[in-house]
Amino acid sequence: MRIYLKISYDGSKFQGFQQQTSTKNTILNKLILALNALGIKDVPVGSGRTDKGVHASNQALHLDIPPFWSDLKKLKIMLNRHLNPHIHVKKIYHVKKDFHARFSPIKREYRYIFYHGEFSPFLSSYVHFYPSFDMERLNDILELFKGRHDFEYFKKNGSESKNFIREIYNIKALPHKNKTIVIIQADGFLRSQIRMIISAVLKVYEGKLTHKQIKDQLDLKSIHTETLSPANGLYLHRVFYPKDIYK
CATH class of the missing domain: 3.30.70.660 (Pseudouridine synthase I, catalytic domain, C-terminal subdomain)
Structure with a gap:
């Protein structure tokens, strides 16, 4: 089941969006840890990478989640418990299987x-x-x-x-x-x-x-x-x- 996450974050608290070999303090790494804690193993794909210090009001990501997470309102609450205060999930949507956060934007x-x-x-x-x-x-x-x-x-x-x-x-x-x-x-x-x-x-x-x-x-x-x-x-x-x- 594919979902679209809309998130905001304070870029000053991280070394950038993308995972890096030199540090674990990235936005994507923090997201992966939060998802793993909830039994979700898929790695989210962002609409693009932001540099160290760059913020996001509405970053977009997609990932596939297991069927037991059909309640997206509950998923949002649980993710924010792991991510706050420097990352916040604003919305979660069900999307079509071919939706791609990076390649689908107009x-x-x-x-x-x-x-x-x-x-x-x-x-x-x-x-x-x-x-x-x-x-x-x-x-x-x-x-x-x-x-x-x-x-x-x-x-x-x-x-x-x-x-x-x-x-x-x-x-x-x-x-x-x-x-x-x-x-x-x-x-x-x-x-x-x-x-x-x-x-x-x-x-x-x-x-x-x-x-x-x-x-x-x-x-x-x-x-x-x-x-x-x-x-x-x-x-x-x-x-x-x-x-x-x-x-």
Whole structure:
């Protein structure tokens, strides 16, 4: 019986999403331990990997569970007893057997949060502290990345994908109280792609790079920046699936 888990987590408490040989402190490893404690041996598959320090409001996973776990409400309660406080199962759905958390999405949305107030150690793991923006200028720079591009020069080495073409459907910055939230929706993302894009945008905003240099890097003519913005401001906000996945 295949299920779809929708979870949130505090990425600052873990060394990343995926299992690693160097540490057991990963989100997936914590999930596996919780599932095993409930007699579920299948290894969950996530919609994608998040780096160390990156958070998720709505990460998606699938796995197959034994028939004795037909009560999904009870399963959610029991999982959260093992996972809280840094991981939380929000929803569990029955889905069709061919549903795949990684390959079934039609688009994904990440959000990057800048905070313009006074520094606080209580917020430092969850936002990127930065002076206020001229929103028109910021959105003008973000617009450079919209559309279908080969993002080979905007990814971190080690990406599993051999195809670097991605389409960014929407990328914009919105003010919210003393924050700026950058929303990015695309058909998919490469390893650390968003953090590299945000870093490049800030360099253009600060006058360290030009619009033309960004265009040249998108056109694979030259590399002008490979730095990453801090992970703490980044959130996997939503994974979009077709409506017919549910059983």
